[in-house]
Amino acid sequence: MFFYKKKYSIEPNGIITRKSYSNIALIKYWGKHNNKIQIPLNSSISYTLGSKVYTETRLIYHIRKKKNISIRVFLSGKEKKSFVPKILEFFHRISFYCSYLKHFNFIIETYNSFPHSSGIASSASSMSALSLCIMEIEKKLGYSLKKDFFFRKASFLARLGSGSACRSIYPGLVVWGYHQSIKGSNNLYAIRYPYKIHPIFTKIVDTILIIDENPKKILSSKGHQLMNKHPYAKERFKYANKNMDRLISILKIGDFQEFGELIEHEALNLHAMIMTSIPYFLCMKPNTIHVIHNVWDFRIQSKKNIYFTLDAGANIHLLYPIKEKKSILKWIYSDLFFYSKKIIESYCFNN
Structure with missing residues (x-):
């Protein structure tokens, strides 16, 4: 469904910046199937927050000259080598769906407006912002992406980095995980809450x-x-x-x-x-x-x-x-x- 199979022309370098907001779950997701593809064991719903609680990410990419991928990560201007293994694992997971990534090396510059890893879903906003940047690269490859597909695939990719990140792709009330009472809900990507609310x-x-x-x-x-x-x-x-x-x-x-x-x-x-x-x-x-x-x-x-x-x-x-x-x-x-x-x-x- 999300495999990138089209022919594409590679641009040698580029810079993309995207902002994504944290979310707060109302019904909590805690527990996933014992695998590496981030499948939840119960459905969840969250509010994506407004101003002041966000991650802004700048993704700098350039043509890879050597065989091995190179990734450098900076948080608020300071290089974070400890972040690299998680980002590498994320890129490995999504490489099946974003084959074009193999052509580039990356510098990731990110800024959180709130404390990192303190329990305010920094991984959700950071991974969703990075996934939106990656989808912007996909747009630049010359393939016309419909808006719904763009965000659906961004949510799908974000899930592979952090489960709750798939909800931060969308504003408002967002559902992730299949629930029999919510039309369109599924385990692979989040959807906006589909029903009218008070x-x-x-x-x-x-x-x-x-x-x-x-x-x-x-x-x-x-x-x-x-x-x-x-x-x-x-x-x-x-x-x-x-x-x-x-x-x-x-x-x-x-x-x-x-x-x-x-x-x-x-x-x-x-x-x-x-x-x-x-x-x-x-x-x-x-x-x-x-x-x-x-x-x-x-x-x-x-x-x-x-x-x-x-x-x-x-x-x-x-x-x-x-x-x-x-x-x-x-x-x-x-x-x-x-x-x-x-x-x-x-x-x-x-x-």
Whole structure:
């Protein structure tokens, strides 16, 4: 389906720049089939975030003169040789679908607007940005690509670098992984959520508390592998798919309280899996727990619709309706700033 079989003329060099935004999963993907092609064991859905939470990647390519591929990677201007093995593995995986890559050497210059590997899906935005750059090369080879195919293949490629990256290709609510209730959903690439949603979910605020800027103790790729022998894995996958059905209903009727309770439970369920794997890990920090308890107390006292979710890290996403932004944001800065290194204000759109 995505093999590049057309004849093409090679341009000797070029520079491409693309930007891709991070995403926050509502129904979490945690666990994949025991292979190297990134097939999820349950479906997931995420919001791709708005401004301030992105990766910008510049891909410089030039004709390869030697047999072996050469890749250099720079993050915020500093060369990262430790990144090269993962990028090489990614290029090897996608070479079957992008045969033209064998003709080039690459310099990858990337910049994150947020801390790398801290649990805010930096691999999702970085791999999706790189995949979009690669698809731009494919466009330059003289083959007319339809818009739908361009993004579908970009999502397919991004998945082979980082599972959640396939969702960051698209804006808004994005689904990855086959689910019987979602038309067009599949395991190979992500799709935009295909159904109408209540207006309250077309734009909500996502305020991110950076509690720990250090890299996570466990990489997501390792965490997914631990689900293969996890004692509670089968029930988790069943539960995640049931929660997807529940979320479909919530998105339609617009019940923000039920939405919030579901995403909080999904986040805590994810961390429960991490804490009960073998070996086990604890990604939350003391300040993560403080923030969670403060959110719960504030919600009870104020009757405001503020809820949290987390990826596999210590940092917290606070989601709430845009109409309640003024009072909630004021409370966040006055009561939660103490617990965080930095606060990032973003949005979840679904146009």
